[in-house]
Amino acid sequence: MTWNCRGVGSKKFERGLRFLIQERNPDVIGLLETRVNFARAGEIFQKLGFKTWVAVPGMGFSGGIWVAWRDEVGCFVEKENAQYVHLRFSGQGQKDWLATIAYVCPRDKEKQHFWDDMAQFAQITQEPWVLLGDLNDIMAENEKKGGAPCNSRRCELFAERVSNCNLLDLGASGNRFTWKGPLIPGYERVYERLDRGLCNPSWRCLFQNAVVKNLTRLSCSDHNPLLLCSNDSGYGFGPRPFRFEAMWLMHSEFDAMLKGCWKGEGGLKNRLMNLQPNLLQWNKEVFQHIQNRKRKLLARIDGIQRKISNFNRPSWALINLEADLQKELEEVLHQEEVLWYQKSRGQWVNDGDRNTKFYHIRTVSRRRRNKIVMLRDVNGDWVEDQVALRQMAKDFYVDLYSEFHEETVQEKSLFDNCTVSFPSLQTEELCSMNREITKEEIKDAIFSIGAFKAPGEDGFPAVFFQRKWHIVGEDVVKYVFHLWQDLEDLKEINNTLLVLIPKVDRPDSLKQMRPLDYVM
Template sequence: MNCISWNCRGLGQPRAVLELTELVKNKSPSILFLMETRSKEQYLKKLCSKLKLENVHIEPRMNTGGGLALYWKNGIDLKVLDSSPTFIDAVVNPGMDDAWRLTGFYGNPITANREHSWALLKHLCLKMDIPWLCMGDFNEIIKAEEKKGGANRRERQMREFREALDFCGFRDLGFVGNPFTWCNNQFDGEVTWIRLDRGVATPSWIQMFPTVRVHHVQGTLSDHCPLWVCSDDENIRFYNKSRPFRFEAVWLRDEGCEGIIRSAWQGEISNDSVGKLMGKVEACRLSLKSWSRLSFGNIRRMLMKKKKELAAAEQLSMAGISHEQVRILRGEVYELLVKEECLWQQRSRVEWLKGGDLNTSYFHG
């Protein structure tokens, strides 16, 4: 069990796609549900290869807003039963004993129309009786504690949402991480945090996947954080292997790179002409390697550090302290994501000729 649900608030920006691919690369979901894609169908289909999720069902955007997309891997036996601008309903392993139902849901953002969302949820409940997981942005909370800042939520709104969940037999799957999934990111005025996104499931589904947890994953672009729904037995392993020296294109984004090369190249090497050339190349290699490790640092490590700082800043914002540091750190996290993307592009054989670096083993040999 490994799914992601995210109200991405548009995939038209390169930054949004970068954050999405980073999320998918790190969590490796089998199923991905996106809301408010605000993108054309052809564009969303092209993302399949970038996300390495081979299948997609698209609910087109309305004018320039809305839009849903459900992606899944080839190894998943998934059949989409029905969809609309506010949901995608599917069955995993249809016809099998271990079949279960997945609904990606998007609650109506207009308060006056939210009763239509709950009527729809009840209608979906009556269609079949198999283990059921429903996840997405419901645009509502079930209790006052799920909102911090701003005007108080009306009790009637919350009660109607709770009644719809009870009608369907849903239980809230809880969460790991920050208690809220949405922030208004106000520059002026009061910062508001709300838990609008959640995963809910029927008791039979919880029995089928007893170790599933819903993680609130940090995001830097959308005002909604992604939900990562996964079992405890989903392990992500990273293998460290020694690699030969490579000149990283991303180093050129740092102003100190030229100085390191110039300093190493101008060093005194006492030898014949060929030996002197080889000595200077070796000096550059050692200097760049040392500089990258100590000054430039490990991008992955730096990214993890900045994300921890961002999480701490968000906690302070939730406690009513300045939100400015959150905005600053989100920008720094994005810059590191860009640098990491540059590293992965250089490592992609498809990009070698396009990038013109011909970074081949023969050249380095």
């Protein structure tokens, strides 16, 4: 947790910090702009149960960074500076990673010194790294409200500095702005997002469930505390539904497996349901985990190359075996690329270019954006508990779509003033809607769907039907014919997955979400 507390000398600060620790129980605390003699750090932290800390004095009256951590946290100070503290975390059953707690001076000269140091640090470290604190800058126009117009050059320069360090914005849930500024005569009060978390791709991949929360601002400071939850399992998605992996299509034995399973009684729907457990079993026993396959192949190739290098004359058996293994490794690498491309909802794949790391980071970032960590309820209170959030969302949309939903004044006004009209169909067009559909039309419709677009409830994307049309196409056509002739119950396939699309940047209530359903 980091907090620009704007001074630690008051009783209000001590009460506020004690409250935050009781409520959030952080392992590490970073206090910024402490504004008092750093010798007081020990007195304050010992009262709160922290036995290890580092205190960096500020520059004159401004600045000052104090960081404390609990004994069970394997934390070591790498470097101290008037504007930042580099920390190393080790142990706890995972690889080492680095954290920087920062208070960036608002003056341009010192600010440039800070980002020069960060750019240099980014070049020399390959380890996971996260940067958290008051950076005293905004990256976009929507990160400021009130006051003078936003300085676009300021935003561009900040974005450029972050990019030069190869850092990603972790985003945040909770309040949109983290600093409450002065009320300038003639303008609205200023609010800005000055505090944030940034990380490099390695840290984002190491802590895929990490979230930043902008906590409630307390009266003793004009900044919101930031809470970084590095790996909180409470923010999971729940049971994962079945999803067909496109990389399976590339396996030499996939067709044989599919033909063997695509038999028996029942139509398309039953066959797809029966195929799911068979696919999962086949993946476990035949296809196997792609990372394990890659490691085994690399180990075998390395062993063969060592043997070849020790022979005085070439061994054609080993040379041919290496060539076969290299070919198999190439197939595995291609499958891995397709795997992460599909998961990232990517729009392109460059032939011959291994973009797995790019797609992996894109996937992790997309999953983080898709998480709803906090929302306000009807009373305006923040709700964080995942069970309560699910129930709140269910209740909201059940009420919204119920027969007895009471329209608001805004909803009534919207429909009363609606002037939208729809074009009418010609008689010839109306008649053509009742004609029988053809096999070619059904096939064209299936093949017009984006291959990797999100699947429906059954988990099979369009690429499965398109690539294996010679096996499953006849059942797809028959099923659509039966639907058209009312021989199948439309309700059975009309289930859908509801997706909440934000209407605004960083929504904080369900009213700011647009529900969309999609089926393949």
